[in-house]
Amino acid sequence: MSETLQTTALQTTGAALDDADLLSRTAAAVRAAGAGLRERFGDVVPYRTRDELMRALADNDDTALGILRPALTRLRPDAGWVEDELDGGALPPGEWWVVDPAEGNVNHLHALPEWAVTATLVRENQPVLTAVHLPLTGETYTALTGGGAHLDGRPLHVSPTADLGLALVATSQARPDEDEEVVRRVGSSITAMLFGALVVRTAVPATLHLLNVAAGRIDAFWQFAGARADLLPGALLVAEAGGRISDAEGRPWTPRSESFLAAAPGVHAEAVKTLSR
Template structure:
């Protein structure tokens, strides 16, 4: 039966996706109430890599809900995984073969949250033996809930999403980001090279929202290097379930170990990959 775009999305109240929706919604509303009211700001790897007590509290809220409803599942959260690329990779490696693992970024876009810039979200994914099967992203500022289940499509406001249909880079709106863990030279060369070849480039400062926007057809593609599983897992499933394509920059299929992401509507994927390779992003 073909999915009806007007048919509301309904989930079982006892499913993992229902737990993820509940956790993202409750935590997101609490985070929204804390905008402009965080009391502690700490630096992780650099002045661009921030964490607040709200990030930590949000992760604890999600962890407690998961432990209550899915007590045997593993949990991989940004604020408990350790600092730096090596710690992140080790944390992913420790759980990648688990029966079920929750992959959580309690606030994706912490810098935006700290500055009151209204683009941050809660990102929650569930992987089964390394394959992402649930992805939920909640943007509390705009009250937008993005939900995907493996094989069941991707939805926003309960309505089926479909990635955009632009067929070439020069008619596409694309997005990227600038994580502190990657070199300025690599980031700026790729951006400088692609600017004259696309309709426009955007950066809202949240990997999860960029991926949700690819899934919703609001942008045609997104690339970024030096990210972590919790930045990408939920959004990658949204893109795949909306008909888009998600790979690493070498054009290998996405899995939860990927740190360098390219997500697109599918039509422009190979053209974008080639452009990034021409700019030196190829591994």
């Protein structure tokens, strides 16, 4: 079969897929991209300037995107494409792939294990399905709207904790070079949570904390500022695992929101109260 006919056949197949089948194939795509990044993982990557750092980050992104973008485009040829992990706000109408080819890229460069590959299909500004692959553990987290959240096929459920004083909570830095107001708000929120919660974890990237909320390992995650790519996958996973998603003041969260909170239902209200002080 010629390359043109193969492409046409794949596009026709992709158009006929229901969302459950589409999620399965999306998960296969992030696993394949993760394998490419795993081959590049090992020693700390040296850099002396910001330009050298940005080139190293881009090399990782390009490796994963070279696998991920063709695979997802075949599944949904007419969907838009968003790969800027710092981009935010609402999307235009229609379907969009929101991907982070190397979520936690800076960790990868520093030979730290906390990194992943993510792909989320957004339809009319609502996440429909997501797949997050952790190449070093081989784990794949998936969620489908109305279909639950899973880890390698096993259902996920948020924590039953109902007392913030007994809760393990986490936060993350949304991006480097944040403005002073956001930095001070992050600092004050960590202080408030150190008084209110049992233990506070702080690290990047956001997605890995949100996987832990969905799996019931930690009880809440919050972040100020943020972007679509680092919050949409985890937001869908936590919601489908039975968690609550809002901004830090308890209002409905959208990609335009200035803050984000994902929590087990039993500690959500208390987390909102603590972050609003």
